[in-house]
Amino acid sequence: MSKARIMVVDDESILRMDIKEMLIEAGYDVVAEANTGELAIELAALHRPDLIVMDVKMPKMNGIKASKIIQQSFKIPVLLLTAYSETDLIKEARNANVVGYLVKPISEQDLIPAVEVALGQSERIKALLGNIQELEYKMETRKLVEKAKGILMEIYKIPEEDAYKKIRSYCMTNRTSMKEVAEYVIKHRQLDSRRVSSLNLR
Ligand SMILES: [Mg+2]
Structure with a gap:
């Protein structure tokens, strides 16, 4: 370290x-x-x-x-x-x-152990904050993906599973995240549903 x-x-x-x-x-x-x-x-x-x-x-x-x-x-x-x-x-x-x-x-005998403890606590707090952020990101992504799936199901008249597959395959071919694809679908749905179709999600 x-x-x-x-x-x-x-x-x-x-x-x-x-x-x-x-x-x-x-x-x-x-x-x-x-x-x-x-x-x-x-x-x-x-x-x-x-x-x-x-x-x-x-x-x-x-x-x-x-x-x-x-x-x-x-x-x-x-x-x-x-x-x-x-x-x-x-x-x-x-x-x-x-x-x-x-x-x-x-005294040195007091200071050094207290510094050690303080640094240990700070590491734990940092890790905890990191976990919370990660969890929040996952929850937000899940919510957006749910919404995007609904939009694709409606446009393509497909079942939920296929809508999910479309989002995932678009992520893979474009090397982008689920969150970004979901956000794109939601954003363009609000403007014009044909633009979502033009995404050509396969
Ligand atoms: Mg003073």
């Missing part, structure tokens, strides 16, 4: 450097560093890291607000760093794609 790409965000430069060193030593790639929430959003857009390790308390935009924006725009998981006094803020973080948080001071 390639090295995970991580961005480190903290307004304290010494802490930022410490964390960066721990991550590099553990074999990660630190692709960007930021000292404000605003810069974190900008650099998240630019570098698209796999994970962001981000301080909660920073001047101007805090880490939770930045996490929310990053979640909405880029869906990059965030591991928050907080002080004991700020743990109340964590409750706010529920909807911000925060995959975990660490309480300062941060």
